[in-house]
Amino acid sequence: MKLHRLMPVIAAMAFTSTYAGPVPASALAVIQGKATNEKVKKITLYAVKEGRKEEVATAAVNENHAFAFAVPAPKEGFYYVSSTDTKGRDARVYLKAGDQLQLTLNGSDYTLQSGSAENKALQQWDQHLKEIMLPAINIDTVTFESYFPVLEAFVPKVAGWKKAVNTPNKRFNDLLKFQMDVDMEYAAMSFLLMPRPKHPTVEQRPAFYRQIIQDKKYADARLLQDGDGARIISLYSTFHMITFMPKERPKTSEGLQNLVALFGNDSIKAVAITQSLTAYNTFEKLTEAMAPVQQYLVTDLQKERYLAYEKTLRHFAAGEPAINFSGVDVTGNKVSLQDLKGKVVVVDVWATWCGPCKEEMPHLSKLEEEMEGKNVVFLGCSVDEAKDKEKWIDFVKKQEMKGTQIFMSGWSDITKSYDIKGIPRFMVFDQKGNIVSVDAPRPSEPALKALIEKTLTKG
Incomplete structure (x- = not known):
C-alpha cells in the first residue's frame, strides 16, 4: 500500500524533533493498517511516559477501514496502537526513525503484515505471551486449577525464545529479553489479583510466584x-x-x-x-x-x-494546613513558608512586569509600617521567569522593598498549589501555619489590615 494513497487518513504527530527544519523522509516512521471491526471509527496511538501510556495522536478510519500515522523522528521505543474494541490489550509496536509498519487490528489481537526486524521479533513474543496473558484477564471461566498448569508449562520455554532474539539492534534485543520477564510476571500477577470465585492459597501457587518476590524489586x-x-x-x-x-x-x-x-x-x-x-x-x-x-x-x-x-483533598478553607512552598531571597538563601511558622504571614504573589502589582506596592509599604513590631511577616513571592532573576534583584533593591522577598522562578509550585491564575494575589496564614485566606483583600483595601489584626488576636 503506497503512503500517498493513505494521506487523507494520516495523523501527523506533534513529536519533539531534533531537526530544526522539515523532517527528512529517512527520519519519518509510518504506521499503516486496517481494523477488521467495521464499527471502529478511530484509532489511537500512545507513546510511553514514565510507565504510562500517553495519547499522542488519533486517526480516523476511512471507508476501507484503513488508518495511518506519520511519526516525525520518533523517540526509539515502545508505542501502542489501540482501537475501541481492544478489550484491554493494545497492539504493542517498536518505533525508530525510518520504520515502516503495516498491521491489522482485530480486537485484542493484531497481525503484522510487514515491518522492521524489531517488530517481527516483538510480535513473535506477543503471540507467545497470549498463552498466559489472555486467560489471566479472563475472569469468567478460567480458574487457578486450569491456569497454573499453563503457566508452569510456559515458563521453561522462555529461555529458548530469548536466545532467538537476534535482530541487528542490540539495544532492542536487550530490552525485549528484559521485557519478556516483566510480561510473564505481569500476566501471573494479573491472574492472581483479578476477582475470581475461588483463589489459591500461597502454598498452592506455582514456584514461579515465589521468584517474583525479590528484595529491592525492579531496580532497572x-x-x-x-x-x-x-x-x-x-x-x-x-x-x-x-x-x-x-x-x-x-x-x-x-x-x-x-x-x-x-x-x-x-x-x-x-x-x-x-x-x-x-x-x-x-x-x-x-x-x-x-x-x-x-x-x-x-x-x-x-x-x-x-x-x-x-x-x-483541599478546599482552601480557613483553618486548613497551608501547602508549603519555597524560593530564594536576594542573597540566594532558601526561604519557605514553613520557616515562618509562629508568625502571621501575609503573602504577596507578584512580578516585575505586573502593573496592578506595582500599584499595590505603596499601600503595602504603608501597611508594613503600621504592622511594625507586631508578630507579622510580609512575604513577597516573585513569579518572574528564571531568566529575569537579575532584573528582579535590581527591582527589589531599587524600590527598597521591605519584608522578605523571594524568587519563585516562574509560574511555579505556589501558583499550582493555590490555583493562582492571575496576580497580584494576597494570602494570609496564621501563626500555626494554617490558612486564613488564600484570596485576601489587597493592601489598598482596609479589609486586609482588619483581617491581619483579627488573626493576631486569635494567637
Missing part, C-alpha cells in the same frame, strides 16, 4: 519504558502485601515509606508513590505519608500528579 528503570509499567509496579506492591500479609495495619506515616522500600530504583519509587496516592482520603493523612518520601518526586510530571491529587 527500563520498566518505565513499558506502557503498563506503572500498573505493574502497583500490582507488585499488592502482590507483595497479600503474600506477606502484615498482622497489623501500618501507620499512616509509614505507608509510603514501606512502599518505596520494596523497590530498588528511585524513578520506580516515584511512580509507586504517585500510583498509591488515592489510598489517602484526607489532606492530613496524605501529607503525613508524603513527608518522608517527598524527595523521590523529582520530575515535573511526578510533581504535577501529586499536586493534582492533593488539590482534590
Whole structure:
C-alpha cells in the first residue's frame, strides 16, 4: 500500500524533533493498517511516559477501514496502537526513525503484515505471551486449577525464545529479553489479583510466584519504558502485601515509606508513590505519608500528579494546613513558608512586569509600617521567569522593598498549589501555619489590615 494513497487518513504527530527544519523522509516512521471491526471509527496511538501510556495522536478510519500515522523522528521505543474494541490489550509496536509498519487490528489481537526486524521479533513474543496473558484477564471461566498448569508449562520455554532474539539492534534485543520477564510476571500477577470465585492459597501457587518476590524489586528503570509499567509496579506492591500479609495495619506515616522500600530504583519509587496516592482520603493523612518520601518526586510530571491529587483533598478553607512552598531571597538563601511558622504571614504573589502589582506596592509599604513590631511577616513571592532573576534583584533593591522577598522562578509550585491564575494575589496564614485566606483583600483595601489584626488576636 503506497503512503500517498493513505494521506487523507494520516495523523501527523506533534513529536519533539531534533531537526530544526522539515523532517527528512529517512527520519519519518509510518504506521499503516486496517481494523477488521467495521464499527471502529478511530484509532489511537500512545507513546510511553514514565510507565504510562500517553495519547499522542488519533486517526480516523476511512471507508476501507484503513488508518495511518506519520511519526516525525520518533523517540526509539515502545508505542501502542489501540482501537475501541481492544478489550484491554493494545497492539504493542517498536518505533525508530525510518520504520515502516503495516498491521491489522482485530480486537485484542493484531497481525503484522510487514515491518522492521524489531517488530517481527516483538510480535513473535506477543503471540507467545497470549498463552498466559489472555486467560489471566479472563475472569469468567478460567480458574487457578486450569491456569497454573499453563503457566508452569510456559515458563521453561522462555529461555529458548530469548536466545532467538537476534535482530541487528542490540539495544532492542536487550530490552525485549528484559521485557519478556516483566510480561510473564505481569500476566501471573494479573491472574492472581483479578476477582475470581475461588483463589489459591500461597502454598498452592506455582514456584514461579515465589521468584517474583525479590528484595529491592525492579531496580532497572527500563520498566518505565513499558506502557503498563506503572500498573505493574502497583500490582507488585499488592502482590507483595497479600503474600506477606502484615498482622497489623501500618501507620499512616509509614505507608509510603514501606512502599518505596520494596523497590530498588528511585524513578520506580516515584511512580509507586504517585500510583498509591488515592489510598489517602484526607489532606492530613496524605501529607503525613508524603513527608518522608517527598524527595523521590523529582520530575515535573511526578510533581504535577501529586499536586493534582492533593488539590482534590483541599478546599482552601480557613483553618486548613497551608501547602508549603519555597524560593530564594536576594542573597540566594532558601526561604519557605514553613520557616515562618509562629508568625502571621501575609503573602504577596507578584512580578516585575505586573502593573496592578506595582500599584499595590505603596499601600503595602504603608501597611508594613503600621504592622511594625507586631508578630507579622510580609512575604513577597516573585513569579518572574528564571531568566529575569537579575532584573528582579535590581527591582527589589531599587524600590527598597521591605519584608522578605523571594524568587519563585516562574509560574511555579505556589501558583499550582493555590490555583493562582492571575496576580497580584494576597494570602494570609496564621501563626500555626494554617490558612486564613488564600484570596485576601489587597493592601489598598482596609479589609486586609482588619483581617491581619483579627488573626493576631486569635494567637
